[in-house]
Amino acid sequence: MRLTIRRKAGRRAALLAVGAMTASLLLTAPQQATAGPPNLLSNPGFETAGAPGSDMPSCWSRSGWGNNDFTFSTVADAHGGTKAMKVSLTRRVDGDRKALVTENSTCAPTVTPGRQYDLSAWYKSTTPDVSVTVFRRDTTAGWQYWTDLQNPPVSAAWARTEVRTPPVPPGTDKIAWGLSVYGVGTLTTDDYALQEVAAVPPQPSCSGTAEECAKGRWQVIPAQNPVRSMHAVVLKNGKVLLIAGSGNDIAQFNAGTFTSAVYDPANGSFKTIPTPVDMFCAGHVQLADGRVLVMSGNKGYPSADGKIGYQGLKDSYTFDPATEKYTRTNDMNGGHWYPSATILGNGDVISFGGLKEDSTGNVTAEKFSAAQNKWLPMNEVNQTWSYWGLYPSMILMQDGRLFYSGSHTFGNGTPGTGASIYDYDANTVTDVPGLRNKDERDESASVLLPPAQDQRVLTIGGGNNERNPAANRLTDIIDLKQPSPGYTAGPPIPQGLVDQGQGKRPQTGAEGKMFVSAVLLPDGKVLETGGGLHDRADPVFEASFFDPTTNTYQAGLATDPIPRTYHSASFLMPDGRVMSVGDNPGNGTYNHNVSIYTPPYLFKGARPQITSVIDTQWVYGDTQRITVNRPVAKAELIRPAAVTHSSDPNQRFVDLPMTVDGNNIDLNVTSNPNLAPPGWYMLFAVDANGIPSIATWVHLGGPSALAATQERPSAHEHTFADKLGPAKANPAERDSVPVASGVAGCDRHYGTVNVCVPTRFPAEVKATAQARCEWLAAHKYPRRLKVNGSDPLRLDPDRDGYAC
Numbered sequence: 001m002r003l004t005i006r007r008k009a010g011r012r013a014a015l016l017a018v019g020a021m022t023a024s025l026l027l028t029a030p031q032q033a034t035a036g037p038p039n040l041l042s043n044p045g046f047e048t049a050g051a052p053g054s055d056m057p058s059c060w061s062r063s064g065w066g067n068n069d070f071t072f073s074t075v076a077d078a079h080g081g082t083k084a085m086k087v088s089l090t091r092r093v094d095g096d097r098k099a100l101v102t103e104n105s106t107c108a109p110t111v112t113p114g115r116q117y118d119l120s121a122w123y124k125s126t127t128p129d130v131s132v133t134v135f136r137r138d139t140t141a142g143w144q145y146w147t148d149l150q151n152p153p154v155s156a157a158w159a160r161t162e163v164r165t166p167p168v169p170p171g172t173d174k175i176a177w178g179l180s181v182y183g184v185g186t187l188t189t190d191d192y193a194l195q196e197v198a199a200v201p202p203q204p205s206c207s208g209t210a211e212e213c214a215k216g217r218w219q220v221i222p223a224q225n226p227v228r229s230m231h232a233v234v235l236k237n238g239k240v241l242l243i244a245g246s247g248n249d250i251a252q253f254n255a256g257t258f259t260s261a262v263y264d265p266a267n268g269s270f271k272t273i274p275t276p277v278d279m280f281c282a283g284h285v286q287l288a289d290g291r292v293l294v295m296s297g298n299k300g301y302p303s304a305d306g307k308i309g310y311q312g313l314k315d316s317y318t319f320d321p322a323t324e325k326y327t328r329t330n331d332m333n334g335g336h337w338y339p340s341a342t343i344l345g346n347g348d349v350i351s352f353g354g355l356k357e358d359s360t361g362n363v364t365a366e367k368f369s370a371a372q373n374k375w376l377p378m379n380e381v382n383q384t385w386s387y388w389g390l391y392p393s394m395i396l397m398q399d400g401r402l403f404y405s406g407s408h409t410f411g412n413g414t415p416g417t418g419a420s421i422y423d424y425d426a427n428t429v430t431d432v433p434g435l436r437n438k439d440e441r442d443e444s445a446s447v448l449l450p451p452a453q454d455q456r457v458l459t460i461g462g463g464n465n466e467r468n469p470a471a472n473r474l475t476d477i478i479d480l481k482q483p484s485p486g487y488t489a490g491p492p493i494p495q496g497l498v499d500q501g502q503g504k505r506p507q508t509g510a511e512g513k514m515f516v517s518a519v520l521l522p523d524g525k526v527l528e529t530g531g532g533l534h535d536r537a538d539p540v541f542e543a544s545f546f547d548p549t550t551n552t553y554q555a556g557l558a559t560d561p562i563p564r565t566y567h568s569a570s571f572l573m574p575d576g577r578v579m580s581v582g583d584n585p586g587n588g589t590y591n592h593n594v595s596i597y598t599p600p601y602l603f604k605g606a607r608p609q610i611t612s613v614i615d616t617q618w619v620y621g622d623t624q625r626i627t628v629n630r631p632v633a634k635a636e637l638i639r640p641a642a643v644t645h646s647s648d649p650n651q652r653f654v655d656l657p658m659t660v661d662g663n664n665i666d667l668n669v670t671s672n673p674n675l676a677p678p679g680w681y682m683l684f685a686v687d688a689n690g691i692p693s694i695a696t697w698v699h700l701g702g703p704s705a706l707a708a709t710q711e712r713p714s715a716h717e718h719t720f721a722d723k724l725g726p727a728k729a730n731p732a733e734r735d736s737v738p739v740a741s742g743v744a745g746c747d748r749h750y751g752t753v754n755v756c757v758p759t760r761f762p763a764e765v766k767a768t769a770q771a772r773c774e775w776l777a778a779h780k781y782p783r784r785l786k787v788n789g790s791d792p793l794r795l796d797p798d799r800d801g802y803a804c
Contacts, residue, residue, distance in 0.1 A: 040109035040117075041101065044192040046074060046083040056099070059107035060085070063178065066095010066719065077188060079122040079158045084190035087181050089127075094719065096182035098133060099189065103143045108174040109194055111136075113167075116197040116633065118660070119149070119177055120162035122190045128154050128621065129183025131671075131716045132163055132657075137174040145481065146175070147453050148716055149657035150668040151621050158190075163668065164197065164658045166451075166634060169549050182716045201631075201688055204605035213603045215558040224592040225581050226270050227259040228252075230280055232569040232581060234640035235321040236290035236680035236697055239264050240571075240579065241273075243294065245280030248567065248584055250301050250753045253278055262324055263594075265573055276326050277315050283339035283354070283391075284642050285650055288347040288370060288678035288701050292319040292642070294326070295366075296336040299357055302741060304788040306748030309359035309741035312337030316368075316375060332366050333378045338390035338409055339366075341642075342649050345400055345673035346370065347701070350424065353388035353408075355743075360736035361387045365424075382427045385731045389414060390743070391647045393446045394422070397480055398455055399717050400674050405446035405459050405478075409645045410743050411466050412439040416728065419478070419487065421721055428727035434487030436474050440464045442535075443471075445518035445646040447526060449548040451636065451655035452675050455480040455720060458546060460528055461493055463514035465535040465745030468760040473512030477551065483723035494555030496542020498533050499563070501778025504541065507533075513540040515646055517570035519578050520638060520653045522684040522692035523601050524548065527557075527578060530564030534762050535745050536586035537779055539563030543597075562593045571641035571648075574682050574695035576602060586746070586756035587781040601690045608632050608693045610685050611663075616698045620715075621671030624698075626685070628663050633688040635667055637681035637700065652676070656683075669700070672715035676700055749792060750803050751785035757793070757803075769797050773804035 046057040055072070056062060062072050069091040078084040085099045101108055111117060119132060132149040150163040161179075168175070177194070181187040206213035228247025234240055240263040246253035258275040282297035299311040312335025317326040336354035339362075343349050347370035356362045367381045368374070388394075392414075393407035406419040414420070417431040418438025435441065444462030448455075457478050463471040475490035493516075495507035513531030521527055529543040543557040560580055564570065567584035577598050583591035612627040626635070637654040654676040659666040665685075670676050678701030685693040742748070746756035757776070761767075765775045772795060776785075785803040787796050795803035 038195045039193045040196070041192055041194050042107050045078070045081045045190055046085050047081045057083070057085070059102050060099050061102045063100035064095060064097035064180070067093035068095050068097065070097040072097070072099065075188065079190040084188050086186060086188045088186045089181055089184050092182065092184055094717070096131075096133070096180040096716065098178040098180040100135070100178040101176040103135065103137065103176045105174070108137065108176045110173060111168050111175050113170045113172055116167055117165045117175070118162060118195050118197060119165065119193070120160060121179060121192045122158050122160050123152060123179060124156065124158055124188045125152065125154055125181070125185065127181060127183040127185025127187070129181065129185065129716070130187055131180045131182065132161065132177065133180040134165060134175055134177040136169065136172045139171050139173050143176070145718060147655070150659065151671050152179070162659050164660055166655060180716065203689055206603055207605055208603035211558075212598075213600055215556060216597055216599045218558050218560050219596050219598070220561060221268060221594050221596055223268050223270060223594065225261065225594050226272055226592070227261045228584070228590040229261065229582055230567045231282065231284055231644040232571055233284060233286065233292050233642045234571055234573065235292070236640070237321050238266070238574045238697070239321065241292060241319060242581065243275070243279050243282070243284070245275060245278040245282070245297055247590065248280060248754050253298070253301060265575070271324070273324055276317065276328070277313060281310075281338050281644075283336065283341040283351055284644070285341035285343050285349050286640065286642055286679050287318070287343070287349070290321055290680045293329075293341070293349055293368060294319060295332060295341060295351055296339050296354060298337060299335060301753045302748050304748060304753065306741050309739065309743060310337050310355055311335060311357050311359050312355045312362065314357070330374045332375050334362050334364050336362050336366065338645075340388065340392045340394045340649065342394045342396055342402060343677045343679065344396060345677055347678045350394070350402070352394060353390055353392045355390070355739060356736055358736075359739065359741060361389075361739040363387045363731075363734055363736055382424055383733070384427055384429055385734050386429055387414070387737045391645050393647055393649045395446065395448050395457060395649045396674055396677065397421070397721070398672060398674050399720070400425070401721070403457060403480060405457055406435045406438055406441050407444045407446040407459055407462070407647065408442060409647070410442055410745060412464065413441055421724060427730065429730070430724040430727045432478065432486055432724070434478065435459065435476055436487070436489065437472055440469065440472055443514035443516070443646050445516045445528070446649070447518045447520060448652045449526065450520060450524040450653035452652045453655055453670070454548070456548065458490070458518070458526065458548075459487070460518055461512050461514055461516045461531065463535065466760065468535050468745065468758055468762055470510070470762070471512045471514040471531070471533050473510055481718065481720040483721070485721050490551055491553055493528065494542060494544045494553050496540055496559060498538055498540045500533070500538045501775070507540065513542070515565045515568065517564065517568065517580070517643075517646060519570050519572050520651055521572065521599060522576055522636065522638060522686055523690035524653065527570070527597070527599070529560060529570050529578075529597070530568055530580065532563075532565035535758060536566040536584070536756055539565050539583070558597070560595045560597065562591055562595050567645070569643045571643050572638065574697070576684070576692045576694065585779065586758065587779055588752065588755040589780070601692060604689050604691050607691055608685050608687045610683065610693050610696050613683070613696050613698065616696070618669050618698050618700045620669060620673055620700070622669045624667045624669060626665050626667060628665060628685050628693070630663065631687065632665070632685040634658070635665065635683065635685045637676060637683055637698070638695070639676075639679065639681055650677070654681070672717060747793060749788050749790060750795060751782060755782065755785065757781070757785065769794050776804055
């Protein structure tokens with residue numbers, strides 16, 4: 001599971017083809033770095049010796065970590081002047097070694113938050129396992145690792161590497177950096193430079209109304225979603241797959257009518273797709289080749305008396321965006337109604353949780369082999385026999401482990417703290433602390449914050465459909481780079497208007513929302529939108545941006561005019577807008593309206609353009625050249641959405657460090673596939689004002705012929721989350737765990753199975769037939785709901801067989 005890939009030595013043929021261009025920054029004429037402006041480094045060429053007794057030049061320190069053997073030496077084999085620094089690794093299990101700018105006030109250069117800096121150095125290396133590594137000093141927390149940037153290729157002769165930092169985070173006053181060597185070999189460096197990039201251009205004038213430029217704009221499009229979609233997947237061609245199955249409609253299930261649709265943003269059309277089984281509440285994930293793997297679904301609805309719950313399918317299919325058809329794979333080892341689905345760094349898929357064919361909880365881990373294109377037999381998959389619940393949010397970490405964020409669907413969280421780190425190789429589960437109200441995170445949303453390299457996860461809102469309290473406003477953030485990570489409290493979700501059946505009113509007190517959507521945007525912010533105050537009821541009209549650089553919300557955005565609660569989804573499109581579909585409240589109706597959100601960044605003026613991409617087939621650790629029509633501040637890959645029930649654990653934003661020569665930009669692709677699992681990505685270029693280009697589709701992983709020849713040592717992984725508490729004891733081998741037939745929070749004694757009368761009404765509803773019936777009427781439930789057997793909620797006082 002911890003497989004990592006790096007590129008072979010040398011540069012890809014596509015970039016070699018332009019290597020002779022005089023604009024190439026990696027092949028510029030020799031120049032010796034000198035101290036003083038514009039170079040902000042002291043002793044950049046190692047010429048000044050350190051203090052008496054020091055074995056390092058002035059303003060340079062030995063640095064590194066891990067289990068390895070190494071040597072540092074100042075040598076005469078210099079690029080400029082008389083001295084250079086040589087670092088050798090002769091044995092490595094993990095970690096790195098580097099000469100680092102000394103982290104003190106005298107030597108580390110002062111930087112300005114929000115500004116960018118070009119880092120460069122001359123080097124010779126015998127290993128491709130080299131990275132530009134940057135640390136920053138937080139004015140509150142002190143020195144800390146910031147990011148890895150470029151991976152310079154092997155070079156026997158002196159070569160120059162140059163890369164631009166992302167904008168310096170708020171609260172940073174100094175940075176330190178150096179070239180890390182993390183593979184067996186030798187790295188010699190000299191003539192470092194750090195220069196500030198020219199000032200940010202002025203803010204452009206607003207191209208929309210003042211409100212649009214501040215809040216964005218929602219539009220309900222004329223065409224309606226033709227299917228009752230529960231799932232949304234943005235395909236590698238920019239179209240959107242909307243999966244309904246039976247659409248939570250037992251009449252459709254009984255008729256064997258299962259549907260999907262493909263939406264084409266280019267012309268606004270929908271195409272209905274034949275669907276082989278009931279994929280209602282299946283799991284799905286995009287494979288490395290762009291096909292969509294759809295697993296499990298609904299084998300059967302609950303019985304009318306509620307004694308039998310939902311039943312999961314074993315069936316599994318792939319959907320091909322080119323043919324727009326489903327193809328059956330082999331079956332899973334068991335049914336998994338509401339399973340997780342996470343793609344791993346080697347392209348395999350791992351899945352947990354959900355309900356089996358007999359409505360019990362499935363404790364089996366399932367693994368889909370990318371190489372064999374099939375689900376593996378259970379005896380070939382490591383098993384902890386853990387039950388993770390329904391749609392557990394399992395996020396791939398940079399070292400191949402999985403982080404269970406505590407977000408799930410229905411009921412309580414897992415036993416323990418509610419969040420944990422799962423190590424497939426070691427077959428262990430270890431709790432992490434800090435998640436607040438861990439049993440009220442049903443239908444919360446969790447995302448790996450931009451950029452993925454920062455390894456921070458945001459968890460937003462939630463509730464508990466069994467007890468049905470008002471949804472909370474909680475935001476919790478965890479930094480998985482910490483040795484012993486734990487959630488810390490973030491700012492509360494901004495409040496909006498809630499409609500509880502008597503018209504909209506402002507939210508008050510601790511009222512928040514569940515069924516919330518969280519969407520990563522190309523400017524690096526997170527759009528949170530939609531949601532409801534109670535299970536399948538009481539939509540909240542509110543939207544905000546969460547800014548990972550400041551850990552703050554920008555409240556008061558334009559709101560989707562359509563309710564978006566249960567079975568809704570919001571997701572990023574390649575043009576930078578956000579699409580929202582669905583709403584399936586407890587009264588059994590479904591909203592077929594489709595909304596499009598245009599964020600404020602699209603009202604700030606003309607968009608930058610990616611005018612050329614030399615190669616759309618990218619390999620890990622590679623350098624890829626693009627051309628833009630004007631300066632940009634950053635570029636990134638965003639994995640397309642595959643979302644259902646507030647859950648998309650594969651959503652991620654991967655920063656692409658840049659080397660800039662006018663409008664020609666060399667992008668450094670991460671060498672770690674756990675940061676960016678193989679597959680198709682949207683490539684965005686974003687200017688200094690946060691305005692994104694339209695995305696270009698690129699494939700990460702490389703052609704199969706090239707991938708087959710790739711070497712596979714460890715990528716530059718930092719040892720994070722390495723001081724966890726003791727792992728939980730794995731349960732004994734077992735077939736399943738009991739799950740209440742009412743896990744969905746619905747009392748099946750009333751109406752048809754697709755109508756969800758709450759097992760627990762909201763606290764403000766009195767426990768009387770009149771109050772409950774008034775609540776049902778206000779929420780537009782069908783009149784005269786048939787009573788199936790007994791009447792536990794006392795909704796049929798006249799005992800005529802019908803509620804209310």
